[in-house]
Amino acid sequence: MVSITDLKKISDYEWEIPVSYRADMRVPVRIFASETLLKDVTRDKSLEQAVNACALPGLVGSVKVMPDMHQGYGFPIGGVAATRYPEGVISPGGIGYDINCGVRLLGSRISYHDGKSYLGELATALNKFCPSGVGTGGHHSLSTKDVEDVCRKGSRWAKDNGFATDQDLRRTEDGGQLRGADPRFLSPRALKRGMEQVGSLGAGNHFIEIDLVSQVFDQKAARAMGLNEGDLALQIHCGSRGLGHQVCSDYVKSLQGVVARYGIELPDRELVCAPMDSPEGEAYLAAMACAANYAFANRQVLSHYAREAFESVLAGVVKDWHLHLVYDVAHNIGKIETHEVDGKSVKVCVHRKGATRAFGPGSEDLPPEYIKIGQPVLVPGSMGTSSWVLRGTSEAMARSFGSSCHGAGRVMSRSQAKKKIFGEDLLKQLERDGIKIQAGSMRGLAEEAPAAYKDVDEVVETVTKAGLAAKVAQLKPLVVIKG
Amino acid sequence: MNEKLAGFEEQSHTADLEIKVWGEDLTSLFLTAADGMFHLSGIEDYEEGFSAVKDTISLDAMDYEGLLILFLEELLYRLTEDYMLFSIEKLSINTDFSLKAKLKGTQIKSYQRDIKAVTYHRLNIRETSQGYEVNIVFDI
Numbered sequence: 001m002v003s004i005t006d007l008k009k010i011s012d013y014e015w016e017i018p019v020s021y022r023a024d025m026r027v028p029v030r031i032f033a034s035e036t037l038l039k040d041v042t043r044d045k046s047l048e049q050a051v052n053a054c055a056l057p058g059l060v061g062s063v064k065v066m067p068d069m070h071q072g073y074g075f076p077i078g079g080v081a082a083t084r085y086p087e088g089v090i091s092p093g094g095i096g097y098d099i100n101c102g103v104r105l106l107g108s109r110i111s112y113h114d115g116k117s118y119l120g121e122l123a124t125a126l127n128k129f130c131p132s133g134v135g136t137g138g139h140h141s142l143s144t145k146d147v148e149d150v151c152r153k154g155s156r157w158a159k160d161n162g163f164a165t166d167q168d169l170r171r172t173e174d175g176g177q178l179r180g181a182d183p184r185f186l187s188p189r190a191l192k193r194g195m196e197q198v199g200s201l202g203a204g205n206h207f208i209e210i211d212l213v214s215q216v217f218d219q220k221a222a223r224a225m226g227l228n229e230g231d232l233a234l235q236i237h238c239g240s241r242g243l244g245h246q247v248c249s250d251y252v253k254s255l256q257g258v259v260a261r262y263g264i265e266l267p268d269r270e271l272v273c274a275p276m277d278s279p280e281g282e283a284y285l286a287a288m289a290c291a292a293n294y295a296f297a298n299r300q301v302l303s304h305y306a307r308e309a310f311e312s313v314l315a316g317v318v319k320d321w322h323l324h325l326v327y328d329v330a331h332n333i334g335k336i337e338t339h340e341v342d343g344k345s346v347k348v349c350v351h352r353k354g355a356t357r358a359f360g361p362g363s364e365d366l367p368p369e370y371i372k373i374g375q376p377v378l379v380p381g382s383m384g385t386s387s388w389v390l391r392g393t394s395e396a397m398a399r400s401f402g403s404s405c406h407g408a409g410r411v412m413s414r415s416q417a418k419k420k421i422f423g424e425d426l427l428k429q430l431e432r433d434g435i436k437i438q439a440g441s442m443r444g445l446a447e448e449a450p451a452a453y454k455d456v457d458e459v460v461e462t463v464t465k466a467g468l469a470a471k472v473a474q475l476k477p478l479v480v481i482k483g
Numbered sequence: 484m485n486e487k488l489a490g491f492e493e494q495s496h497t498a499d500l501e502i503k504v505w506g507e508d509l510t511s512l513f514l515t516a517a518d519g520m521f522h523l524s525g526i527e528d529y530e531e532g533f534s535a536v537k538d539t540i541s542l543d544a545m546d547y548e549g550l551l552i553l554f555l556e557e558l559l560y561r562l563t564e565d566y567m568l569f570s571i572e573k574l575s576i577n578t579d580f581s582l583k584a585k586l587k588g589t590q591i592k593s594y595q596r597d598i599k600a601v602t603y604h605r606l607n608i609r610e611t612s613q614g615y616e617v618n619i620v621f622d623i
Contacts, residue, residue: 044497071497073604073620097600097622134597135563193564203597204623242563245599249556252603257545269548270604410498441595443525
């Protein structure tokens with residue numbers, strides 16, 4: 001186990017595990033954390049997992065770990081690793097099973113004052129319009145050909161079918177359509193699993209939440225995003241559902257025999273990988289892009305139904321009930337990007353597993369309205385606590401491959417949470433705090449209790465003090481829909 | 484099945500689920516791992532009468548660890564996609580890392596928890612004085 005004494009302090013918010021820590025490390029680990037958060041992570045295996053990730057061939061710079069880090073499988077959650085493109089490797093386990101799990105934020109011009117009496121009705125309508133829960137599919141039954149289309153086009157498929165606007169596409173990472181998607185690299189099982197699930201939330205830590213924009217820290221950025229203090233906003237957190245899980249499982253399985261062929265030795269077989277210029281690496285990149293596009297379409301279709309839910313309750317009641325997309329970010333993904341490493345511009349594949357892209361001002365990947373302020377970075381808190389809207393900085397580009405944290409990060413296992421917290425008690429507590437909850441199961445609710453997570457405010461304080469992002473607005477939950 | 488010689492136990496994992504499984508031989512280890520996975524899925528209520536649907540599984544892998552993951556994935560796929568809970572009527576595991584299983588299944592109405600995947604994380608089947616043991620991490 002890595003202990004605090006193994007770490008070299010770079011600053012109050014940055015620490016290093018040097019390459020000398022273990023013989024198979026190709027690069028060091030850089031951890032962004034306050035001293036308090038660091039103590040949390042030395043209790044589980046997250047740092048050991050970060051060290052394991054340092055064995056991947058083709059890594060550049062260092063493996064970064066965000067302050068919301070916690071133990072995962074293969075990579076730690078909160079891990080960012082960049083491998084030189086195309087000769088470096090891509091590792092499906094470094095992206096995760098829920099490919100392009102991500103979050104989007106929609107803003108509104110509905111003031112809390114006008115909307116507060118309708119929150120109960122909105123909760124019921126969202127629950128009715130947006131399918132959620134274990135194994136639950138969406139409103140659409142697609143053919144295999146349709147699923148292939150979703151995988152090729154992502155949010156554009158949603159637009160072609162009346163579920164998206166041009167602005168929605170523009171305000172989604174990569175326009176909601178990752179290049180290079182080729183459904184020929186998907187297994188029949190992956191395609192089959194995609195047939196019923198477009199526009200479905202799923203379960204676990206996925207949610208839809210109505211929030212109050214409680215405090216604005218950066219008026220200029222908030223104005224560009226259409227966020228006003230005292231108005232309602234909506235977050236959607238979900239991913240690529242069964243199709244994405246199947247893609248990752250298929251490729252982690254098929255790459256088991258491939259690593260030896262390329263002479264790659266790994267400390268954990270969940271880290272299996274292939275050079276991006278190999279047939280196996282190219283196949284995974286094409287399949288991953290399909291799953292990523294499926295997830296973009298999924299969140300877009302859910303947004304459409306959330307808009308319908310708002311319309312069904314608020315049309316004729318408030319002047320403007322529309323929800324506009326602020327931004328949609330992926331936090332489990334591999335992206336081909338260009339970054340500056342040791343003074344040179346290098347094309348890399350940035351693996352972000354439980355980390356959010358946080359491009360700074362001036363990035364050409366941003367829509368025109370965000371070029372001056374930087375990319376909106378969405379950091380959902382745990383259920384019942386604040387969420388944050390941040391913006392990417394130039395420093396993030398220089399120090400973390402343009403990445404920031406993705407949430408609060410767990411500290412307590414699900415079984416511990418269930419032992420300590422009863423779903424019914426938690427429900428009552430949240431309702432006493434004025435938060436309306438619609439949950440599929442009490443057990444699921446207890447597992448996601450705020451006490452099982454780190455303090456999101458401290459995580460956000462850390463990334464902002466480390467310079468990886470800047471605060472724009474704080475959101476407070478009003479209604480939570482969980483599968 | 485003898486409780487002492489085969490069983491599973493949930494381990495602490497910050498975000499996902501991990502079980503330790505033990506069995507007197509590989510067959511018992513694989514069967515107990517399947518029981519453990521179904522337990523984590525939260526299948527509490529199902530109709531008896533496992534003979535209604537029959538199925539077979541035929542798999543091969545590079546090693547026993549890989550074979551175990553494939554076996555669990557097959558059962559998980561049938562559970563999450565077809566809502567079928569299968570009991571294993573006959574399981575034969577061969578030294579060339581292949582297996583054949585005869586299954587009898589029953590339709591379930593629901594399960595409590597989505598398991599996204601069975602991972603290879605730190606996967607290692609260990610020989611013990613009692614037989615075999617393995618830790619398996621499930622992504623949820």
